[in-house]
Amino acid sequence: MIRAHALTKRYGGKTPKTAVDDLTFEVHPGTVTGFLGPNGAGKSTTMRMLVGLDAPTSGRCTIGGRAYASHPAPLTEVGALLEARAVHPGRSAYHHLMALAHTHGVPRSRVQEVLDLTGLGDVAGRRVKGFSLGMGQRLGIAAALLGDPATLILDEPVNGLDPEGVLWIRNLLKAQAAEGRTVLVSSHLMSEMALTAHHLIIVGRGRLLADTTVERFVRDSGTGSVKVVSPEAARLAELLAGPGTTVTSDTPGTLDVRGADAEHIGRTAAAHAIPLFELTPQTASLEQAFMDLTHDSVEYAMTPAPQEGAAA
Numbered sequence: 245m246i247r248a249h250a251l252t253k254r255y256g257g258k259t260p261k262t263a264v265d266d267l268t269f270e271v272h273p274g275t276v277t278g279f280l281g282p283n284g285a286g287k288s289t290t291m292r293m294l295v296g297l298d299a300p301t302s303g304r305c306t307i308g309g310r311a312y313a314s315h316p317a318p319l320t321e322v323g324a325l326l327e328a329r330a331v332h333p334g335r336s337a338y339h340h341l342m343a344l345a346h347t348h349g350v351p352r353s354r355v356q357e358v359l360d361l362t363g364l365g366d367v368a369g370r371r372v373k374g375f376s377l378g379m380g381q382r383l384g385i386a387a388a389l390l391g392d393p394a395t396l397i398l399d400e401p402v403n404g405l406d407p408e409g410v411l412w413i414r415n416l417l418k419a420q421a422a423e424g425r426t427v428l429v430s431s432h433l434m435s436e437m438a439l440t441a442h443h444l445i446i447v448g449r450g451r452l453l454a455d456t457t458v459e460r461f462v463r464d465s466g467t468g469s470v471k472v473v474s475p476e477a478a479r480l481a482e483l484l485a486g487p488g489t490t491v492t493s494d495t496p497g498t499l500d501v502r503g504a505d506a507e508h509i510g511r512t513a514a515a516h517a518i519p520l521f522e523l524t525p526q527t528a529s530l531e532q533a534f535m536d537l538t539h540d541s542v543e544y545a546m547t548p549a550p551q552e553g554a555a556a
Contacts, residue, residue: 328384377404
Protein backbone atom coordinates (compact mmCIF):
# COMPACT_ATOMS: atom_id res chain seq x y z
CA MET A 245 0.00 0.00 0.00
CA ILE A 246 1.10 3.56 -0.74
CA ARG A 247 0.32 6.21 1.87
CA ALA A 248 0.89 9.95 1.59
CA HIS A 249 0.06 12.09 4.61
CA ALA A 250 0.01 15.91 4.49
CA LEU A 251 2.66 15.74 1.78
CA THR A 252 3.98 19.19 0.89
CA LYS A 253 6.79 20.32 -1.39
CA ARG A 254 7.91 23.93 -1.75
CA TYR A 255 10.73 25.20 -3.89
CA GLY A 256 12.65 28.24 -2.68
CA GLY A 257 14.10 31.23 -4.47
CA LYS A 258 12.85 34.77 -4.84
CA THR A 259 9.41 33.52 -5.82
CA PRO A 260 8.69 30.37 -3.75
CA LYS A 261 6.48 27.82 -5.45
CA THR A 262 4.34 25.19 -3.77
CA ALA A 263 4.32 22.16 -6.06
CA VAL A 264 2.46 19.82 -3.67
CA ASP A 265 0.19 21.22 -0.98
CA ASP A 266 -0.91 19.15 2.04
CA LEU A 267 -1.67 16.09 -0.09
CA THR A 268 -3.10 13.01 1.65
CA PHE A 269 -4.19 9.81 -0.08
CA GLU A 270 -3.84 6.02 -0.07
CA VAL A 271 -3.32 3.59 -2.94
CA HIS A 272 -4.54 0.10 -2.15
CA PRO A 273 -3.34 -3.22 -3.56
CA GLY A 274 -5.42 -5.22 -6.00
CA THR A 275 -6.55 -2.32 -8.16
CA VAL A 276 -5.15 0.09 -10.76
CA THR A 277 -5.23 3.64 -9.43
CA GLY A 278 -5.04 6.48 -11.93
CA PHE A 279 -3.12 9.57 -10.82
CA LEU A 280 -4.52 12.48 -12.81
CA GLY A 281 -4.13 16.22 -13.02
CA PRO A 282 -3.35 19.03 -15.47
CA ASN A 283 0.24 19.91 -16.35
CA GLY A 284 1.91 21.46 -13.32
CA ALA A 285 -0.53 19.81 -10.89
CA GLY A 286 2.26 18.16 -8.89
CA LYS A 287 1.92 14.56 -10.10
CA SER A 288 5.55 13.98 -11.05
CA THR A 289 6.80 15.77 -7.93
CA THR A 290 4.59 13.56 -5.78
CA MET A 291 5.87 10.43 -7.48
CA ARG A 292 9.46 11.56 -7.01
CA MET A 293 8.80 12.05 -3.29
CA LEU A 294 7.27 8.59 -3.05
CA VAL A 295 10.52 7.01 -4.23
CA GLY A 296 12.84 9.36 -2.35
CA LEU A 297 14.15 11.39 -5.29
CA ASP A 298 12.74 14.59 -3.79
CA ALA A 299 12.50 15.26 -0.06
CA PRO A 300 9.15 16.64 1.12
CA THR A 301 9.12 20.01 2.80
CA SER A 302 6.69 18.50 5.28
CA GLY A 303 4.52 15.43 5.61
CA ARG A 304 5.52 11.87 4.91
CA CYS A 305 4.97 9.03 2.50
CA THR A 306 5.40 5.29 2.85
CA ILE A 307 5.27 2.26 0.57
CA GLY A 308 4.53 -1.04 2.21
CA GLY A 309 4.59 0.65 5.61
CA ARG A 310 8.05 2.22 5.35
CA ALA A 311 9.89 4.96 3.49
CA TYR A 312 11.29 3.91 0.12
CA ALA A 313 14.90 4.46 1.21
CA SER A 314 14.49 2.16 4.20
CA HIS A 315 13.68 -0.89 2.08
CA PRO A 316 16.76 -3.15 2.05
CA ALA A 317 16.16 -4.13 -1.59
CA PRO A 318 13.99 -1.39 -3.14
CA LEU A 319 13.74 -2.93 -6.62
CA THR A 320 12.05 -6.00 -5.16
CA GLU A 321 9.52 -3.83 -3.31
CA VAL A 322 8.84 -0.93 -5.67
CA GLY A 323 9.12 -0.75 -9.46
CA ALA A 324 9.14 2.82 -10.73
CA LEU A 325 9.09 4.43 -14.17
CA LEU A 326 9.59 8.18 -13.83
CA GLU A 327 11.97 8.97 -16.69
CA ALA A 328 12.36 6.20 -19.24
CA ARG A 329 15.29 7.87 -21.00
CA ALA A 330 17.42 8.02 -17.85
CA VAL A 331 19.67 5.27 -19.23
CA HIS A 332 23.32 5.34 -20.33
CA PRO A 333 22.98 5.62 -24.13
CA GLY A 334 26.04 3.47 -24.76
CA ARG A 335 24.66 0.46 -22.92
CA SER A 336 22.53 -2.22 -24.48
CA ALA A 337 19.11 -2.95 -23.05
CA TYR A 338 20.43 -6.26 -21.74
CA HIS A 339 23.43 -4.76 -19.95
CA HIS A 340 21.34 -1.93 -18.50
CA LEU A 341 19.01 -4.45 -16.88
CA MET A 342 21.90 -6.69 -15.83
CA ALA A 343 23.55 -3.75 -14.03
CA LEU A 344 20.33 -3.20 -12.09
CA ALA A 345 19.95 -6.90 -11.42
CA HIS A 346 23.45 -7.20 -9.94
CA THR A 347 22.64 -4.55 -7.32
CA HIS A 348 19.77 -6.64 -5.94
CA GLY A 349 20.82 -10.20 -6.62
CA VAL A 350 18.19 -10.62 -9.33
CA PRO A 351 19.00 -13.69 -11.45
CA ARG A 352 20.02 -13.47 -15.11
CA SER A 353 16.94 -15.46 -16.07
CA ARG A 354 14.70 -12.66 -14.78
CA VAL A 355 16.46 -10.16 -17.04
CA GLN A 356 15.66 -12.25 -20.09
CA GLU A 357 12.13 -12.76 -18.80
CA VAL A 358 11.31 -9.04 -18.59
CA LEU A 359 12.99 -8.38 -21.96
CA ASP A 360 10.69 -10.93 -23.55
CA LEU A 361 7.69 -9.68 -21.58
CA THR A 362 8.18 -6.13 -22.84
CA GLY A 363 8.87 -7.15 -26.44
CA LEU A 364 12.57 -6.23 -26.36
CA GLY A 365 13.99 -9.75 -26.62
CA ASP A 366 15.06 -9.31 -30.26
CA VAL A 367 16.78 -5.95 -29.64
CA ALA A 368 18.32 -6.70 -26.24
CA GLY A 369 21.84 -6.33 -27.64
CA ARG A 370 21.28 -2.94 -29.27
CA ARG A 371 22.54 0.25 -27.68
CA VAL A 372 19.86 2.32 -26.05
CA LYS A 373 20.84 5.48 -27.94
CA GLY A 374 19.30 3.93 -31.05
CA PHE A 375 15.98 3.19 -29.39
CA SER A 376 12.78 4.93 -30.40
CA LEU A 377 10.64 6.66 -27.79
CA GLY A 378 8.37 3.63 -27.56
CA MET A 379 11.29 1.22 -27.18
CA GLY A 380 12.71 3.43 -24.43
CA GLN A 381 9.37 3.26 -22.63
CA ARG A 382 9.37 -0.52 -22.86
CA LEU A 383 12.88 -0.64 -21.40
CA GLY A 384 11.79 1.59 -18.52
CA ILE A 385 8.85 -0.71 -17.84
CA ALA A 386 11.16 -3.74 -17.99
CA ALA A 387 13.35 -2.11 -15.33
CA ALA A 388 10.30 -1.42 -13.16
CA LEU A 389 9.24 -5.08 -13.40
CA LEU A 390 12.73 -6.49 -12.90
CA GLY A 391 12.51 -7.19 -9.17
CA ASP A 392 8.95 -8.56 -9.38
CA PRO A 393 7.87 -5.81 -6.95
CA ALA A 394 4.67 -5.61 -4.92
CA THR A 395 4.19 -1.95 -5.91
CA LEU A 396 4.38 -0.25 -9.32
CA ILE A 397 4.62 3.52 -9.77
CA LEU A 398 4.51 4.49 -13.44
CA ASP A 399 4.54 8.04 -14.82
CA GLU A 400 2.98 8.22 -18.31
CA PRO A 401 3.87 4.62 -19.26
CA VAL A 402 2.02 4.70 -22.61
CA ASN A 403 3.93 7.75 -23.85
CA GLY A 404 5.33 6.95 -27.29
CA LEU A 405 3.74 3.52 -27.59
CA ASP A 406 1.80 2.41 -30.65
CA PRO A 407 -1.78 1.12 -30.30
CA GLU A 408 -0.58 -2.44 -29.77
CA GLY A 409 1.77 -1.21 -27.04
CA VAL A 410 -1.00 0.79 -25.35
CA LEU A 411 -3.21 -2.30 -25.28
CA TRP A 412 -0.32 -4.33 -23.90
CA ILE A 413 0.26 -1.83 -21.08
CA ARG A 414 -3.45 -1.81 -20.26
CA ASN A 415 -3.56 -5.59 -19.95
CA LEU A 416 -0.26 -5.69 -18.06
CA LEU A 417 -1.40 -3.21 -15.41
CA LYS A 418 -4.70 -5.00 -14.91
CA ALA A 419 -2.90 -8.33 -14.60
CA GLN A 420 -0.43 -6.91 -12.07
CA ALA A 421 -3.29 -5.54 -9.96
CA ALA A 422 -5.21 -8.81 -10.25
CA GLU A 423 -2.21 -10.55 -8.68
CA GLY A 424 -2.56 -8.29 -5.64
CA ARG A 425 -0.01 -5.62 -6.47
CA THR A 426 -0.41 -1.92 -5.76
CA VAL A 427 -0.44 -0.02 -9.07
CA LEU A 428 -0.27 3.78 -9.33
CA VAL A 429 -0.15 5.15 -12.88
CA SER A 430 -0.36 8.68 -14.25
CA SER A 431 -1.56 9.54 -17.73
CA HIS A 432 -2.98 12.39 -19.76
CA LEU A 433 -4.99 9.96 -21.89
CA MET A 434 -8.40 10.03 -20.25
CA SER A 435 -9.84 7.44 -22.62
CA GLU A 436 -7.11 5.02 -21.63
CA MET A 437 -7.56 5.69 -17.93
CA ALA A 438 -11.27 5.00 -18.32
CA LEU A 439 -10.39 1.55 -19.66
CA THR A 440 -7.52 0.78 -17.28
CA ALA A 441 -8.08 2.34 -13.86
CA HIS A 442 -10.68 1.48 -11.24
CA HIS A 443 -9.79 4.17 -8.72
CA LEU A 444 -8.74 7.79 -9.29
CA ILE A 445 -6.68 10.32 -7.39
CA ILE A 446 -7.00 13.72 -9.05
CA VAL A 447 -4.88 16.72 -8.12
CA GLY A 448 -4.81 20.34 -9.21
CA ARG A 449 -2.23 22.95 -8.24
CA GLY A 450 -0.78 20.45 -5.79
CA ARG A 451 -4.02 19.87 -3.89
CA LEU A 452 -6.30 16.85 -3.80
CA LEU A 453 -9.44 17.37 -5.90
CA ALA A 454 -10.92 13.87 -5.91
CA ASP A 455 -10.24 10.43 -4.43
CA THR A 456 -12.89 8.08 -5.78
CA THR A 457 -13.70 5.30 -8.23
CA VAL A 458 -13.92 6.00 -11.95
CA GLU A 459 -17.57 4.97 -12.02
CA ARG A 460 -18.58 7.22 -9.12
CA PHE A 461 -16.56 10.16 -10.42
CA VAL A 462 -18.22 10.06 -13.83
CA ARG A 463 -21.67 9.41 -12.37
CA ASP A 464 -21.46 12.29 -9.91
CA SER A 465 -19.87 14.75 -12.33
CA GLY A 466 -23.22 16.08 -13.52
CA THR A 467 -21.89 16.45 -17.07
CA GLY A 468 -24.24 13.93 -18.66
CA SER A 469 -26.78 15.11 -21.18
CA VAL A 470 -29.87 13.89 -23.01
CA LYS A 471 -30.09 13.75 -26.78
CA VAL A 472 -33.54 14.77 -28.05
CA VAL A 473 -34.77 14.54 -31.63
CA SER A 474 -38.07 16.18 -32.46
CA PRO A 475 -39.70 17.97 -35.42
CA GLU A 476 -40.59 20.71 -32.90
CA ALA A 477 -37.18 20.94 -31.28
CA ALA A 478 -37.13 24.74 -31.16
CA ARG A 479 -40.45 24.87 -29.30
CA LEU A 480 -39.36 22.16 -26.87
CA ALA A 481 -36.10 24.02 -26.22
CA GLU A 482 -38.06 27.10 -25.15
CA LEU A 483 -40.17 25.02 -22.76
CA LEU A 484 -37.12 23.32 -21.20
CA ALA A 485 -35.00 26.44 -20.79
CA GLY A 486 -34.67 27.59 -17.22
CA PRO A 487 -32.33 27.87 -14.23
CA GLY A 488 -29.88 24.98 -14.16
CA THR A 489 -30.88 23.66 -17.59
CA THR A 490 -28.83 24.22 -20.73
CA VAL A 491 -30.18 23.39 -24.18
CA THR A 492 -27.96 23.49 -27.26
CA SER A 493 -28.40 22.36 -30.84
CA ASP A 494 -25.78 21.58 -33.47
CA THR A 495 -28.20 19.98 -35.92
CA PRO A 496 -31.71 21.08 -36.88
CA GLY A 497 -34.25 19.03 -35.00
CA THR A 498 -31.74 17.76 -32.45
CA LEU A 499 -31.19 19.06 -28.93
CA ASP A 500 -28.51 18.40 -26.33
CA VAL A 501 -30.07 18.99 -22.91
CA ARG A 502 -28.04 19.30 -19.70
CA GLY A 503 -29.56 19.74 -16.27
CA ALA A 504 -32.81 17.86 -17.00
CA ASP A 505 -33.30 14.09 -17.10
CA ALA A 506 -35.08 12.08 -19.79
CA GLU A 507 -38.21 11.66 -17.68
CA HIS A 508 -38.69 15.42 -17.22
CA ILE A 509 -38.06 16.06 -20.91
CA GLY A 510 -40.51 13.34 -21.93
CA ARG A 511 -43.23 14.61 -19.60
CA THR A 512 -42.75 18.17 -20.81
CA ALA A 513 -43.03 17.08 -24.44
CA ALA A 514 -46.15 14.97 -23.72
CA ALA A 515 -47.84 17.80 -21.83
CA HIS A 516 -47.53 20.02 -24.91
CA ALA A 517 -48.20 17.32 -27.52
CA ILE A 518 -44.70 17.54 -28.94
CA PRO A 519 -43.68 14.35 -30.78
CA LEU A 520 -40.30 12.82 -29.92
CA PHE A 521 -38.30 10.70 -32.33
CA GLU A 522 -35.45 10.07 -29.90
CA LEU A 523 -34.84 10.58 -26.19
CA THR A 524 -31.44 9.14 -25.25
CA PRO A 525 -29.43 9.82 -22.08
CA GLN A 526 -25.77 10.41 -22.91
CA THR A 527 -23.32 9.16 -20.29
CA ALA A 528 -20.60 11.62 -19.35
CA SER A 529 -17.06 10.64 -20.33
CA LEU A 530 -14.15 10.57 -17.93
CA GLU A 531 -12.47 13.21 -20.06
CA GLN A 532 -15.39 15.64 -19.76
CA ALA A 533 -15.78 15.00 -16.04
CA PHE A 534 -12.05 15.58 -15.57
CA MET A 535 -12.09 18.80 -17.59
CA ASP A 536 -15.04 20.13 -15.62
CA LEU A 537 -13.36 19.37 -12.29
CA THR A 538 -9.94 20.78 -13.16
CA HIS A 539 -10.76 23.79 -15.34
CA ASP A 540 -9.95 26.16 -12.46
CA SER A 541 -6.72 24.31 -11.68
CA VAL A 542 -5.05 24.55 -15.08
CA GLU A 543 -1.74 26.33 -14.65
CA TYR A 544 -1.01 26.85 -18.34
CA ALA A 545 -4.33 27.77 -19.94
CA MET A 546 -4.42 28.01 -23.73
CA THR A 547 -6.39 30.40 -25.90
CA PRO A 548 -9.04 28.48 -27.86
CA ALA A 549 -8.18 28.06 -31.54
CA PRO A 550 -10.40 30.03 -33.95
CA GLN A 551 -13.18 28.05 -35.61
CA GLU A 552 -12.73 27.07 -39.24
CA GLY A 553 -14.10 29.75 -41.50
CA ALA A 554 -14.02 32.44 -38.82
CA ALA A 555 -12.76 35.88 -39.74
CA ALA A 556 -9.09 36.47 -39.03
